Amino acid sequence: MGLSIATVLAERQDVGRIYIVDKSPVATERQQEKFMCYQFDLTCDDYGLLDQFKDIDTLMITAGFGKLALFSEVSEEHIVRSFNVNTVAAIRVIKHFYDKLLGQDDFRCGVMVSIAGFMSSPFFSVYAATKAALKIFIESVNVELEKSGSKNRILNVSPGSIKGTSFNQGETDLSQTEDLAKEIISHLEQKDDLFIPDYDTIYKDVLERYHTDFRAEGLHSFDYKVKSGRVSRHDR
Numbered sequence: 001m002g003l004s005i006a007t008v009l010a011e012r013q014d015v016g017r018i019y020i021v022d023k024s025p026v027a028t029e030r031q032q033e034k035f036m037c038y039q040f041d042l043t044c045d046d047y048g049l050l051d052q053f054k055d056i057d058t059l060m061i062t063a064g065f066g067k068l069a070l071f072s073e074v075s076e077e078h079i080v081r082s083f084n085v086n087t088v089a090a091i092r093v094i095k096h097f098y099d100k101l102l103g104q105d106d107f108r109c110g111v112m113v114s115i116a117g118f119m120s121s122p123f124f125s126v127y128a129a130t131k132a133a134l135k136i137f138i139e140s141v142n143v144e145l146e147k148s149g150s151k152n153r154i155l156n157v158s159p160g161s162i163k164g165t166s167f168n169q170g171e172t173d174l175s176q177t178e179d180l181a182k183e184i185i186s187h188l189e190q191k192d193d194l195f196i197p198d199y200d201t202i203y204k205d206v207l208e209r210y211h212t213d214f215r216a217e218g219l220h221s222f223d224y225k226v227k228s229g230r231v232s233r234h235d236r
Contacts, residue, residue, distance in 0.1 A: 057105070
């Protein structure tokens with residue numbers, strides 16, 4: 001989603017430069033004139049690279065990964081890396097730009113979280129935990145921002161599965177993500193604090209079922225993933 005959002009922004013006359021910070025370089029065929037690319041591993045200790053981007057007025061954090069697997073099949077290394085990339089990295093990046101959020105000038109900030117952070121998600125237990133922690137962090141800091149008198153907010157973007165991304169080792173297809181990218185940018189500009197794509201058509205009912213009986217909805221989620229063919233149940 002990060003590349004899709006950057007590509008949409010690059011088409012706008014009011015956007016001068018777009019800094020893309022990623023572990024992997026942007027493919028040559030997807031480069032734009034306004035892109036300035038930097039390679040950076042979010043699991044490293046030193047985030048000093050970010051200090052050079054003091055002129056930005058928009059920050060969008062899209063890094064993250066997940067693995068569909070039973071908790072019994074997940075390694076400790078995967079657990080640590082998941083929290084470091086999905087949760088700790090996002091919090092550290094926001095910390096580097098927090099003065100801008102606290103300031104009186106407009107500063108747009110968003111984070112790709114996940115609908116998994118709102119409910120139990122069997123086969124995604126570690127991923128859901130990383131996103132739930134990020135959700136609560138964003139909600140807590142937004143209260144602090146409001147109490148400080150700042151008009152800026154952090155946007156929590158919490159979608160379900162998104163077609164056209166490489167999240168599940170798929171192929172990136174910008175044509176499939178363009179509309180969602182435009183929606184995210186619109187919510188950023190409105191300084192919203194939460195955007196759940198397909199909320200009215202899908203997730204409103206799902207969340208209501210979860211809050212009514214989280215145990216039953218968790219069992220339903222487990223069976224749904226198995227029946228979808230995305231995972232297989234390993235009985236022991």
